[in-house]
Amino acid sequence: MSRHALLLALAITAAVPGATVAQAGAGQAGAQAPQPAPFTYQEVMVPMRDGARLQTVVMRPRGVTGPLPILLQRTPYGVPDAPFASASRFGPLMKDGYIFVFQSMRGRFKSDGVFTLSTAVHPNDPKAVDEATDAYDTVDWLVKTLPENSGKVGMWGVSYPGFAAAVALAKPHPALKAVSPQAAWIDYWQSDDLHRNGALRLSYATDWVSSLQLDKTKNSDFAYPSDTYDYFLKQGSAEAIDRTVFKGRVPMFTALLDHPNHDAFYTGQRWTDSLGETTVPTLNVAGFWDQEDPWGSWQIYARQKRNDPNHLAQMVAGPWRHGGWQGVADHLGPIPIGTPSGTQFQEQIQAPFFAYWLHGKGPRPDFAARMFQSGSNAWKTYAAWPPAGAxxxxxxxxxxxxxxxxxxxxxxxxxxxxxxxxxxxxxxxxxxxxxxxxxxxxxxxxxxxxxxxxxxxxxxxxxxxxxxxxxxxxxxxxxxxxxxxxxxxxxxxxxxxxxxxxTAPFDGQTAQPGDYARxxxxxxxxxxxxxxxxxxxxxxxxxxxxxxxxxxxxxxxxxxxxxxxxxxxxxxxxxxxxxxxxxxxxxxxxxxxxxxxxxxxxxxxxxxxxxxxxxxxxxxx
Missing domain, CATH: 2.60.120.260 (Galactose-binding domain-like)
Known part of the structure; x- marks a missing residue:
């Protein structure tokens, strides 16, 4: 599975670029009519304060009456082109009932504008537009426009959708009542997607940035003609790729080369500098083995805890690859851990978090940090992070x-x-x-x-x-x-x-060549x-x-x-x-x-x- 297909799956969606509006329950004529989809489906263009319109899909559970809270996910990877065929696509969240909303971020797919990958916010400029204002304007439109909504909105997502949820905290709408940034980030120069402590993540920056800027209407992985190691060695430097392969068509990649040091290009985009008192309940999630964004969600949590008088910020992590907690997650690479830690996270942590803050159901989540501890392969709950006993x-x-x-x-x-x-x-x-x-x-x-x-x-x-x-x-x-x-x-x-x-039984008398390596x-x-x-x-x-x-x-x-x-x-x-x-x-x-x-x-x-x-x-x- 390509990274983009994986991210779409993590977003609990599948996108077809340029898809037309579909209606729930459509099917081919036959001897037995298909059952109606469990969701209604509507595609709308939501206006922003500067006049730009963003492609947005709304899915409401069919047959559920009464006002429902909204769960919003903003993504650059595309929105669903049809209603989901099964309610199980939303896992434990479906039991409580939500209006699910997916939005293509500014400059992606049918949304107006240019996608810059910028993480900057402008709290002192009322005329500026950024990802925080787009989130604010979207929430405002949804609660004022969607019929039978409860007036409460939650945001969540993994990777870029995780950042898009997190940045809404820089200027939260009053209706935003719960946010779960998962594998989010705060600083492109630090330890997530594009650098590790200032060292350029060459292969990942090449693939990821180009996939988002070469064509606004699709996601495409970089095509390597050879062993990836050989390919980059022969290229010689990042500048050679920019000059001979991208030829200036990937502005963010060029900007990374123009800014090798931790200058204002990066610090000016550090949106967490705008955070004040923590007022929105926040479930931060990270994977200890996240190969893409292992650092940022920890930093969001640490920043929130500086001013969190009502104990609204929480941290969850486990032995997970990028987004793996949204699957079963019963293995650490090839090593079985004996527990479906991802399923447990979804059922015991994520769903109760949104149920309490958006529905008022169940007890308030009261932990500071919950970790699925590798090695012992057991959940641990901590009153503070880092724990005092270390x-x-x-x-x-x-x-x-x-x-x-x-x-x-x-x-x-x-x-x-x-x-x-x-x-x-x-x-x-x-x-x-x-x-x-x-x-x-x-x-x-x-x-x-x-x-x-x-x-x-x-x-x-x-x-x-x-x-x-x-x-x-x-x-x-x-x-x-x-x-x-x-x-x-x-x-x-x-x-x-x-x-x-x-570690594993091995009979040297009957072993075949290669058995030990397996x-x-x-x-x-x-x-x-x-x-x-x-x-x-x-x-x-x-x-x-x-x-x-x-x-x-x-x-x-x-x-x-x-x-x-x-x-x-x-x-x-x-x-x-x-x-x-x-x-x-x-x-x-x-x-x-x-x-x-x-x-x-x-x-x-x-x-x-x-x-x-x-x-x-x-x-x-």
Whole structure:
């Protein structure tokens, strides 16, 4: 399934570009007339304050009388072209009854305007239009126009629809009573779709941005003529793609190249800066293994909690890929977790949240944070996030390749490797499929890391087998004491849970070739992975060259997690200097703009990881 098909499924919809208006209950003549669809269907063009009209579909449950609340989803990926044939498309939400509304965002499909991907809001400019004002105007029109609505509106969505729901909080309409931003984002330069801490997400930016700007009337995935790794390596730089492939037809991609630093282009779009007191109940949702937007929903929650006197902001996360919580979610990659965590989220958290705030049904959701904890594979409820019981504990990387909670001895040295931009470390197995090829893309953040752990340019550090469970709950981080022979560099840190060699039964007497590879024995499960770009160590707005050979501290944030390393497992840390083509190659010589680096700028560099390097774990006592 392509990414766009997946997102449409997550939006609980399927779109046909340019579809005409359909009516509920239409069918072909036959011996037995088909049953009427469970929803009525109406397509309308909703006016905005500047005169633009946005394509909007309204579906009301057939046969349900009385005023109903509205559930609104705004999306750039297209709206349904016909009523859903089954009420089960809405899962547990259907039991309570809602008027479902889907809207194509400004500049997409039949909606007027130009789609810019901008996340900026303009709270002090009454004449400005943005995604927050479009959400406000839509809610206003819906409650004033739709017959038999209760005057209460909720918004929800995953990925771009998640952002579109979240940004409505910047200027919420009085009728907006509940919002669930899921896999949303706040800053294109930080740690979601387009960058990781300022390092350009090359392959994803290429695919995703072009699919939204090359043609307003359809979603199309990027066509790779070869191994994706080879394709980007041959292109050389992001500028080459912009110049020879897009030829200026993807304005956002060009803008990313024009703005390599964390300047006003990004901070001016940081819509959460407009948030004041939290007045709208908000269910934030994130996946610990979200391969696209793992960071933003946590930041929305943290910002809301700064001023939340009525405890309206909540956080939910689990061992989920991008949007996986809207499915069954009973596996973490290939690893069974024994529980349908996604189904449970929908039934026990999402549906009750909207039922209480929009219908007044059931008890008020009273938790601060609920996590489906990986490793233990159980739901945990926390009165605050991060929980008070977590103690920061250092796990040290030693020069002999071991990993332990014991600090390095005096005089302990370094390990080194040569990083070659001509042979970067791949982020997935090769030959590498297209970006959105499933299941490769969906679960790459949970891939078995043995595919790189014996490369000479990847350092591995491994602990002894744990004699007891180790629970880490909260924000993880790493600090490398490291140097490079170049004047710029990247370091990637991976925290890995190594499953025992006897995880699954294996009979060596009867085994066939390849059987061991199909078990989970020895599986290296990434728990957290992140990149840090050296030019931004001192400043993300004024990059500086590194001093060759000088050991400095590299702080590497590893985001929030809730995981149990089980007794008998080992902990592993991998360190490398490329992650290609998920992240663009660092030339390892300082240049003004990496996206526009020339062939001669790329040089080999000797990297050293020295005593005192550590991962800091929030260990629960």
């Amino acid at each position: 103690k920061p504990t250092n796990l040290y990387l030693h020069a002999d390749g071991s990993l332990s909670f014991t600090a390095p001895a005096a005089g302990e040295g370094c390990r080194d490797y040569v990083s070659d931009p001509a042979n970067p470390v791949p982020f997935r197995r090769r030959p590498m499929s297209a970006t959105y090829a499933s299941p490769d893309w969906s679960w790459w953040e949970a891939d078995d890391q043995r595919f790189v752990d014996h490369r000479p340019d990847v350092l591995g550090y491994v602990s002894e087998s744990l004699d007891a469970d180790l629970t880490v709950t909260g924000a993880l981080s790493a600090t490398l004491q490291a140097s490079t022979s170049g004047t710029d560099s990247d370091f990637v840190v991976k925290l890995i849970d190594v499953l025992p060699d006897d 078990t989970l024995n020895g599986y290296q499960l990434p728990i957290a992975m992140e990149v840090r770009r050296g030019r931004f160590l001192a400043s993300d707005t004024a990059p500086q060259p590194l001093v060759p050979g000088k050991v400095v501290a590299w702080d590497v944030p590893l985001r929030d997690h809730d995981h149990v390393f089980k007794a008998g497992h080992r902990i592993m840390v991998q360190v490398q200097s490329s992650w290609f083509p998920m992240i663009d190659r660092n030339p390892q010589s300082f240049v003004a703009n990496i996206a526009r680096a020339k062939q001669g700028d790329y040089v080999k560099a000797t990297q050293k990881v020295c005593a005192g390097s550590r991962v800091t774990l929030p260990v629960m006592r």
